[in-house]
Amino acid sequence: xxxxxxxxxxxxxxxxxxxxxxxxxxxxxxxxxxxxxxxxxxxxxxxxxxxxxxxxxxxxxxxxxxxxxxxxxxxxxxxxxxxxxxxxxxxxxxxxxxxxxxxxxxxxxxxxxxxxxxxxxxxxxxxxxxxxxxxxxxxxxxxxxxxxxxxxxxxxxxxxxxxxxxxxxxxxxxxxxxxxxxxxxxxxxxxxxxxxxxxxxxxxxxxxxxxxxxxxxxxxxxxxxxxxxxxxxxxxxxxxxxxxxxxxxx
Amino acid sequence: xxxxxxxxxxxxxxxxxxxxxxxxxxxxxxxxxxxxxxxxxxxxxxxxxxxxxxxxxxxxxxxxxxxxxxxxxxxxxxxxxxxxxxxxxxxxxxxxxxxxxxxxxxxxxxxxxxxxxxxxxxxxxxxxxxxxxxxxxxxxxxxxxxxxxxxxxxxxxxxxxxxxxxxxxxxxxxxxxxxxxxxxxxxxxxxxxx
Numbered sequence: 189x190x191x192x193x194x195x196x197x198x199x200x201x202x203x204x205x206x207x208x209x210x211x212x213x214x215x216x217x218x219x220x221x222x223x224x225x226x227x228x229x230x231x232x233x234x235x236x237x238x239x240x241x242x243x244x245x246x247x248x249x250x251x252x253x254x255x256x257x258x259x260x261x262x263x264x265x266x267x268x269x270x271x272x273x274x275x276x277x278x279x280x281x282x283x284x285x286x287x288x289x290x291x292x293x294x295x296x297x298x299x300x301x302x303x304x305x306x307x308x309x310x311x312x313x314x315x316x317x318x319x320x321x322x323x324x325x326x327x328x329x330x331x332x333x334x335x336x337x338x339x340x341x342x343x344x345x346x347x348x349x350x351x352x353x354x355x356x357x358x359x360x361x362x363x364x365x366x367x368x369x370x371x372x373x374x375x376x377x378x379x380x381x382x383x384x385x386x387x388x389x390x391x392x393x394x395x396x397x398x399x400x401x402x403x404x405x406x407x408x409x410x411x412x413x414x415x416x417x418x419x420x421x422x423x424x425x426x427x428x429x430x431x432x433x434x435x436x437x438x
Numbered sequence: 439x440x441x442x443x444x445x446x447x448x449x450x451x452x453x454x455x456x457x458x459x460x461x462x463x464x465x466x467x468x469x470x471x472x473x474x475x476x477x478x479x480x481x482x483x484x485x486x487x488x489x490x491x492x493x494x495x496x497x498x499x500x501x502x503x504x505x506x507x508x509x510x511x512x513x514x515x516x517x518x519x520x521x522x523x524x525x526x527x528x529x530x531x532x533x534x535x536x537x538x539x540x541x542x543x544x545x546x547x548x549x550x551x552x553x554x555x556x557x558x559x560x561x562x563x564x565x566x567x568x569x570x571x572x573x574x575x576x577x578x579x580x581x582x583x584x585x586x587x588x589x590x591x592x593x594x595x596x597x598x599x600x601x602x603x604x605x606x607x608x609x610x611x612x613x614x615x616x617x618x619x620x621x622x623x624x625x626x627x628x629x630x631x632x
Contacts, residue, residue: 202466203474215477223482227489234497241504243511249504256501277494285486301478304467310479311486372467 195383197376201303218299219307226288226301259283259425266429271436275429278318282311283425290371290417294410302420303371305364312364315428322435363427367420374413381406596620 203217211217237252245253259280264272286302293300301307323331335352336345381402388399469475597613597620604611 198465203472203478205474215473216481217474217478219474219478220481220485223478223485227485227492231489231492231497234493234501238497238500238504241507243508252501253505256498256505277490277498280498281486281490281493285489301482304475304478306467306470306475306479307482310482368467372465 195380197379197383200299200375200379201372219301219304222289222292222299222301223285226285226292229292230284230288255284256280262425263429266426267433267436271432272429275432279425279429282315282428283421286311286367286424287418287421290421291414293371293375294413294417300371300375302367303375305368308368309360309364311424312360315363315431316360319431319435322432326436359431363424367424370416370420374409374416378406378409378413381409593617593620593624596624 203219205212206216206218206221207214233248233255234252237248240246240249242249260272260276262283263276263279266272267275289300289302292298293302320331335349335356337348337352340348384402385399385406388395388402391398466472467475597617600616600620601611601613604616
């Protein structure tokens with residue numbers, strides 16, 4: 189938060205050891221804590237939601253089923269019936285890991301683990317490696333033919349092949365930076381406007397009146413962040429689906 | 439506090455301070471040497487794998503089971519309803535057929551009764567007609583007999599009447615002449631009649 193007359197907008201992304209020296213030895217910070225919380229929330233949502241096993245579902249069960257059907261539809265429609273079903277749990281895990289991370293990170297006193305490039309890049313590189321392995325599994329060495337577009341003049345190959353390879357390799361980078369940058373930008377803005385509110389409120393009556401503006405902005409920003417959090421999780425999941433579709437049948 | 443240049447400066451200070459601080463300390467996300475930053479990737483991978491395994495082995499199959507059970511249930515209910523409808527259709531068809539058959543039977547019965555009755559009436563009428571015919575015939579023969587009797591007696595009566603008349607008128611009567619005259623008159627009369 190604000191300290192003195194400066195705004196520490198990036199301090200919220202700092203990692204601190206938890207559970208004392210024991211946690212420090214295990215390199216435990218608030219990031220793994222919130223990853224575990226997010227996963228537990230998603231699992232609890234599914235377990236408690238599906239507990240009644242009702243034919244006519246209640247609210248929570250209906251929500252659990254809708255989320256299941258939504259991600260399943262996403263995977264099956266993009267990748268295909270058979271392979272989409274095989275990849276569905278992975279897509280579901282990715283989507284809800286990111287979504288829960290983004291949303292829980294919006295709560296006060298919490299932490300957004302998707303705002304770390306190391307985390308998002310780890311996820312993106314996992315998707316990238318799975319895509320390459322899937323491509324090799326289903327297409328064999330024919331996979332490498334895609335780096336030379338069909339019908340293009342052979343003379344252009346010295347230019348085309350590096351471009352294609354570069355665009356392929358840039359996928360995990362763009363995938364990870366998109367999520368990371370969106371989350372960082374949103375949280376920096378929230379922090380800056382929150383700091384403005386506090387600083388202006390410290391300036392007396394006029395400041396109190398003026399402080400309303402950043403507060404209102406922050407409320408609107410929170411709504412925007414709810415949209416961004418969902419959208420980024422969706423984008424990550426759908427791009428993974430598209431990459432996997434390319435990997436299974438090209 | 440009034441809106442002084444000093445106030446504005448202090449309000450604008452954070453904006454100016456922000457980039458400077460960010461550059462000075464850098465983003466914590468880029469401190470790749472931080473053991474906590476490295477640790478979170480390892481922990482994250484571990485948590486994600488556990489999360490994935492729990493989802494794919496336990497949580498998602500539960501949802502799938504419930505959805506599948508519902509689909510099976512709906513399908514079986516639909517099948518049941520379809521079968522019931524088929525049975526009902528069949529029963530209705532049978533009922534219609536039975537009704538048609540009963541109606542035809544009834545028509546046939548009515549027809550046969552009508553025919554029997556008509557036949558009976560006809561027979562009765564014929565019998566009556568035959569009886570009447572016989573009665574008419576016997577009556578006619580009786581009439582003819584009576585008439586013949588009467589006709590056979592007429593000459594005698596006429597002769598005796600003519601004898602009596604002739605005796606009264608002329609005092610004498612030749613029986614033979616009168617009989618011939620009566621015979622002639624009778625013949626003439628019969629000729630006239632026919």
